[in-house]
Amino acid sequence: MNDEDRQRLQVLCAGILGLILFLGVARFAYTPLLPLMREQAGLGAAAGGWLAAANYAGYLSGALLASKISDLGLKDRLYRASMVLAVAATALMGVASGEAVWALLRFVAGLSTAGGMLLGSGLIMNWLMRHRHRSELGIHFSGIGLGIVICSLAVAAMSPWFDWRAQWFLFGALGVLLAILAWRWLPRPDVTPLAGSGAHMQDRPPGRLFLVLMMGAYFCAGAGFVVSATFIVAIVNGMPQLGGKGAWVFLAVGLAAAPACVVWDLIARRTGQLNALILASALQAFGILLPLLGGGLGTAMAGAVLFGGTFAGIVSMVMAMAGRFYPTRPAKMMSKLTAAYGVAQIGAPAIIGWLAGQNGSYAFGLYLASAVMLVGTLLFGLLRLVERRGGAQAA
Template structure:
């Protein structure tokens, strides 16, 4: 009984550490840039084109970080690299508080992406192995509360402190919260031990001898391209689009990111339950449908109503896509572990890298930000098509 209680206590601490780490690197360090961008534009610190460049270089760094995580996901390196990545991410966020120059921000957003990619791969992968080893796999999906909760906290933090800061100083509240959360996560991660001696040699042979892309998993990997490309335009530019389409005194301008984030937050236990009850493939199909409807709503109804519908539906579905894809892939290839997670994140990062770049090209050739969302709609349809082709068992 004491052992059971101790295991439950460790599970809670480690889960909270994982939640905090994803909040730091992905929600605060990365996606706080989305609600901050309209303020940076208003402060004449950045233009919309420069914002797209910063988003693109950040996603390039994210891709490189995920690929580095493939190399350093082994048991000898995973904790050390996770801690270094988390600490580096916080230091980059702190540095952004003092840097208004666009050229310097390009480097910092690139470094933010690298450290984010490392932590976003290694933290869930390490926790997933620990939860499976301790017979608690149902908790693995809950780590993504860090993304949703951090998105909500970051948006509220940015908007509630907007009147107190200008330009680069708007990063200060984000940096303070990130430092506190990262400190807690690091103190917990250093204590995690994952040992499966009965299977270690077998798992290593299987991992090295097995291909990541096989008949069952290839359609799932292809669908994940649609997930990454589809969600990145709303999650990068939706608040900016709201500023363009609504009057300055509209209550929705300052709340569109909070609505998106809250939709993410409440959807996590729902998709977690649907995936366990009806299967992750079933849940994944409906995450793509909801997100496609969200992007279509703002394209067909370019008004405040369309923006809010997009915020709710895309926010509701995108973390479900991440969670269900990760679990379904591991179900197909249970011996791959962190290597599989890293490959999925690399695909996700590579596809989302294209979105802001395409938006920038479209705007520079006379198009509008809204019209560029057509790319996102097509991406979600692509993801839905390949998910249908993913085997049911």
């Protein structure tokens, strides 16, 4: 392995570890810990939904802030500051008591996640393009699935020995280790407008209609994602024949999501990104419903695999497309799209949590999420028509 390949591997590893910190520890640790907090800390179903909504409100705020920043040096500093916030917000969950304080900490965690997701992905893509590597982010976004896997296994291993507070402390300690490695391995950004070969990097923004339809489709993807991502463990544990299996179903989500981004990159190369997005969106709509179509563990696992294997691919392909439109400022379009994704995720958890508290079931939420994903599939189809008619610049 030559020096260039070694540096590329190190940069990609920095991005993966960063995503494990931001999406795994700071975000997704809450999902397997939610049933434990309901049991041991007295957190109600509706309150659990509000905490998830607070997390996404922070995520949306961070996305809007990132969309206003164009200086690469400032983005790098804010990305590193986000690592500190992610660790602090995670560890303090074990110290705090009361729904208001928990909501504030989940908001801060969401804010840090936006910084890690958008600024970090933009920095990684900028480095790849500047050094003449493929700008596909499949390997980078495998950190989402790996984060889910690590959190699921960690909660499964810790629960017999530690209560919910101690587990938040241990996740904070894991976050410190991830932050140190991700910080050291990510190089400071090169702010010159030239790629490694000397080629000028030029932004080629899409047409307005293309952008509006893309934001609408990604809004639907956010709504479809958040219901399963937040409540899948509680949903499965609530099924009489599957009690206690929720953490293992969430593990299946992570195992499917880890390679999904690379797989969807390969599919997109053959079919085109929008065709791949249409397929992934349709499969996710079906996967969300699978737990309701049969009461067995096999059906729940199949739904988890379809969900994990598609949501991460959708995120990866949409972010990569945005980065190609804005190679010098990848976070510009990423932030707008993530704002649409985040808006959907603020209201949905609170609504679904409230409905679950009223009806004692998450079934309606799954039906609603699947229907919204079908709308998103249609919007991706419209995007394909707009692209054919020249409504999008060649990426």
